[in-house]
Amino acid sequence: MIARPQHIAHPSAPVLTTGRLRLRMPRYEDFAHRLAFYASDRAVWEGGPYTAREAWRLFASEVGQWPLMGFGPFSVDDIGSGQYLGEVGIYQPEGYPEPELGWFVVDGAEGRGIAAEAARAVMEWAAQVFGWDHIDNYIDPGNQRSIALGLRLGGVMVDAPGDDPTDVVIRHDLRALA
């Protein structure tokens, strides 16, 4: 099992940069993108579609993980233009057995490897800051694109608990990143 850190090293998201991306603490303006995503058919894999009120509660509560848990969502911007592209982060709502790696990208930013590039940066950060030896994705079995991404990142399907009993759990080995 991996566990939440005893000491909160980062009460808000640090800035992580990759070749094409800047990952940073979410801000209020980012909510509009979540709202659009949660209202769309793509949200069906995340337990949606959600109303505006539910979407806000999810967004605010996940941002609120940072001061309490020391990890949470990173908003992902294009490093050149500053354009918002999506979110990659570590999530642990009530009932999750462990902190989970998750992602979404906005319409139009798909198919460019954005989520993969951002997820690699977050995994490397988590390995170094928390010393975790693995992190899992919990993915709805119908969400083939996310499953494919998890496997492309080097993850393997494991028989471990997720959020929902039917979830596909993909485990990433972080030991080489620490």
Place this chain on the structure above:
Amino acid sequence: MTYAMPLPIPTLTTERLILRAPREADFPAMLAFNESPRTAFVGGKRDRQLVWRGLLANIGLWALRGHGLFSVDTHKGDFIGRVGVLFHDGWDEPELGWHLFDGFEGHGYCVEAARAARADYHARLTLAPLISYIDPANPKSEAVARRLGAAPERETVFFDKTINVWRHPAPEAPQ
């Protein structure tokens, strides 16, 4: 803009109370409050998962908008309730809100904490006067609002209920 990232969340000290950042140890008292009839005027009983999400969402509000509910302790260390400025997405305006847990009413704690939270909000963010959303069937909260100098301004529909919007006085101009 108001995403002034007030992390760490400020700590306010009044004569009898300490208004501080929420923490995980607040959860059991919030769950007990959720189980009590006192939750009727703040949205009613919720699932345990949503109470936890509520604790986190309030911290998220601090991170995203620069204000939120403080957890309120007595100087002795009793956690007595939550008071502060809320402004969740879709609300008309920032709202000064309060609720005390069972057994801590009748001491004027709500008024004392709300005055401190209101002054902190105006000092750090804006001088625009706050509102409070109050159900007309909640005379105790109306009495708190009156003691804070607020007055009823209009009716509104809030979470499918017709309730009153109370307007707080403008803060005194900075000296």
